Amino acid sequence: MENQFFVDSEHLSPEALEKKHRLENEPSFRKNHMEYMSGMEIIESDVCKNVMAQMNSYDYSKYTAEDVKAALEHTTCTIEDFKELLSPAAEPFLEQMAERARLETSKHFGNTVYLFTPLYIANYCENYCVYCGFNCYNHIKRMKLSMEQIEKEMKVIADSGMEEILILTGESRAQSNVEYIGEACKLARKYFRMVGLEIYPVNTDEYKYLHECGADYVTVFQETYDADKYEQLHLLGHKRVWPYRFDAQERALRGGMRGVAFSALLGLSDFRKDALASALHVYYLQRKYPHAEMSLSCPRLRPIINNDKINPLDVHEKQLCQVLCAYRIFLPYVGITVSSRESAEFRNGIVKIAATKVSAGVSTGIGDHESKYSGKETDGVQGDEQFEIDDNRSLDKMYQDIADEGLQPVLNDYLYV
Amino acid sequence: MNNDKLIIGGHEFNSRFILGSGKYSMKLIEAAVKDAGAEIITLAVRRANTKEQESILDYIPKGITLLPNTSGARNAEEAVRIARLARELGCGDFVKIEIMRDSKYLLPDNQETIKATDILANEGFVVMPYMYPDLNVARDLVNAGAASVMPLASPIGSNKGLATKDFVQILIDEIDLPIIVDAGIGRPSQACEAMEMGAAAIMANTALATAGDLPVMASAFKNAIEAGRRAYLAGLGRVLTRGASASDPLTGFLRD
Numbered sequence: 001m002e003n004q005f006f007v008d009s010e011h012l013s014p015e016a017l018e019k020k021h022r023l024e025n026e027p028s029f030r031k032n033h034m035e036y037m038s039g040m041e042i043i044e045s046d047v048c049k050n051v052m053a054q055m056n057s058y059d060y061s062k063y064t065a066e067d068v069k070a071a072l073e074h075t076t077c078t079i080e081d082f083k084e085l086l087s088p089a090a091e092p093f094l095e096q097m098a099e100r101a102r103l104e105t106s107k108h109f110g111n112t113v114y115l116f117t118p119l120y121i122a123n124y125c126e127n128y129c130v131y132c133g134f135n136c137y138n139h140i141k142r143m144k145l146s147m148e149q150i151e152k153e154m155k156v157i158a159d160s161g162m163e164e165i166l167i168l169t170g171e172s173r174a175q176s177n178v179e180y181i182g183e184a185c186k187l188a189r190k191y192f193r194m195v196g197l198e199i200y201p202v203n204t205d206e207y208k209y210l211h212e213c214g215a216d217y218v219t220v221f222q223e224t225y226d227a228d229k230y231e232q233l234h235l236l237g238h239k240r241v242w243p244y245r246f247d248a249q250e251r252a253l254r255g256g257m258r259g260v261a262f263s264a265l266l267g268l269s270d271f272r273k274d275a276l277a278s279a280l281h282v283y284y285l286q287r288k289y290p291h292a293e294m295s296l297s298c299p300r301l302r303p304i305i306n307n308d309k310i311n312p313l314d315v316h317e318k319q320l321c322q323v324l325c326a327y328r329i330f331l332p333y334v335g336i337t338v339s340s341r342e343s344a345e346f347r348n349g350i351v352k353i354a355a356t357k358v359s360a361g362v363s364t365g366i367g368d369h370e371s372k373y374s375g376k377e378t379d380g381v382q383g384d385e386q387f388e389i390d391d392n393r394s395l396d397k398m399y400q401d402i403a404d405e406g407l408q409p410v411l412n413d414y415l416y417v
Numbered sequence: 418m419n420n421d422k423l424i425i426g427g428h429e430f431n432s433r434f435i436l437g438s439g440k441y442s443m444k445l446i447e448a449a450v451k452d453a454g455a456e457i458i459t460l461a462v463r464r465a466n467t468k469e470q471e472s473i474l475d476y477i478p479k480g481i482t483l484l485p486n487t488s489g490a491r492n493a494e495e496a497v498r499i500a501r502l503a504r505e506l507g508c509g510d511f512v513k514i515e516i517m518r519d520s521k522y523l524l525p526d527n528q529e530t531i532k533a534t535d536i537l538a539n540e541g542f543v544v545m546p547y548m549y550p551d552l553n554v555a556r557d558l559v560n561a562g563a564a565s566v567m568p569l570a571s572p573i574g575s576n577k578g579l580a581t582k583d584f585v586q587i588l589i590d591e592i593d594l595p596i597i598v599d600a601g602i603g604r605p606s607q608a609c610e611a612m613e614m615g616a617a618a619i620m621a622n623t624a625l626a627t628a629g630d631l632p633v634m635a636s637a638f639k640n641a642i643e644a645g646r647r648a649y650l651a652g653l654g655r656v657l658t659r660g661a662s663a664s665d666p667l668t669g670f671l672r673d
Contacts, residue, residue: 107627412463413463415462
């Protein structure tokens, strides 16, 4: 069964509807997703070629239980071992994988779990990504916070005790330009020890500017590494250009960012191939930029406003856990973030095995932290959410729950130098 | 034995166990001080850089020497900035230099470490550089003003023990500063072995942090380190592994 992503809003004009339908139904009406748009920097890099060669030749059906057992016995996990651990043949070995993953996590991270919260400052978007609540054809309340509003939101979050923040926007250069985001970073440096960004991909010099404004970590989700599938899901806008997105982390590192984060959105395409490509994207970049800090996320599809039927298809919790254990065994040194898309039960369990960072006190809407944190109705206008979250625990609750599991919650382990 | 002090930068310590900072928890600090007898505790400045109510600084018992480290630094310049920040935070004059340009194995960058040691020693810090055991680098560190030299035993967090044993031995034999074995010590027996070789002290963290029973493991390390130290001071007996000695002297035929 496939997800049914297309929803027509009654608020669209006949012309807009016609364009939307043509984008959805006529591949030739859409721009070439492999062709850079003007202004997009092209860098020389063989990382993409290496990742794609591995992904395209990955036949996970050929592996056997014997292969998986051998992979689990190897001291160092090779790419071939990793492919075995991601295969269906490894599913019966989930408990053994979890044990090995827990060992690797404890060697590299001890019992620490880092906490952070996202802050959406704008939800305008020029892209038509069919599964996303912010897509330009979805009828939602749009909003872009002013600097005063951003500062107010940051104060509310900082007062809760949070020290690491991830600033997000919808992908609209017109509404949320790089200077606007840079100013938000400068404000964030006043209230937080660690400032991360999850925005539209930009050029190296723009990453450098944002780094100077105080950001030090860049997250870009490739969504799916299957470029053909990507083309069918990202129908309009800058995000449609698959290779420009792929090289975003490398540009960010060249721009001076300390670290970068990666992910595929599991459920969009073949999740085993996407998981392989995500980890290899990290692996090859780490070899090229050994000083950089790297982390992986593992989001699954979630319902959005106006389409509550979107779901992660064949990526159930067991498969998600398998992917995360395989990530940990293959890349013991990378951070693994599990967001509030997942349930409290899943997150409580996975921090004991593989995850090293979780979000808390989460809102994916715009300008609603005061009402969400204090429970009081505010008169301010609020923008709608990108997707529905599952785990809505506050920072205090999350902190306590992690401590109760015998782990050490950590609000900051970071210096901007 | 009673006068056997560890002296670093003119400061005297009775304990030869130093708690590393990688995986910290309040329970670990408590066990290290109470059960392992630690008098020096490493503190990652990046972690102390917090407004968290549970600041690590509040949990360091009185009388304990703080050893802030520069983890997070990717070059000498960043290490120097972090060391100065540590001083501003009230962490004292000790500093452990850690410079990593590799996020996978966290191996120290020896060249940058020499540069940072030079700058910080000139600023009056008691500099304890973490390094990959290389004799030439160790000599450069001495000349740069280091107060001790801290070679790694094996990759950090690996619990693999003295993988660099022969090279650490060379440093012990050739360098006049205290050689403190840092990183990779996973068992009390490995700590004991390093002390028998003549190491001045042992730094460990993961070995304790990941143990089943923290206080018991902490006391096991204390005993092992003390045993190794006593053995070193006593002078080890004949090392038979180099070949059994003949009962009749091989050179007994020599006349004049």
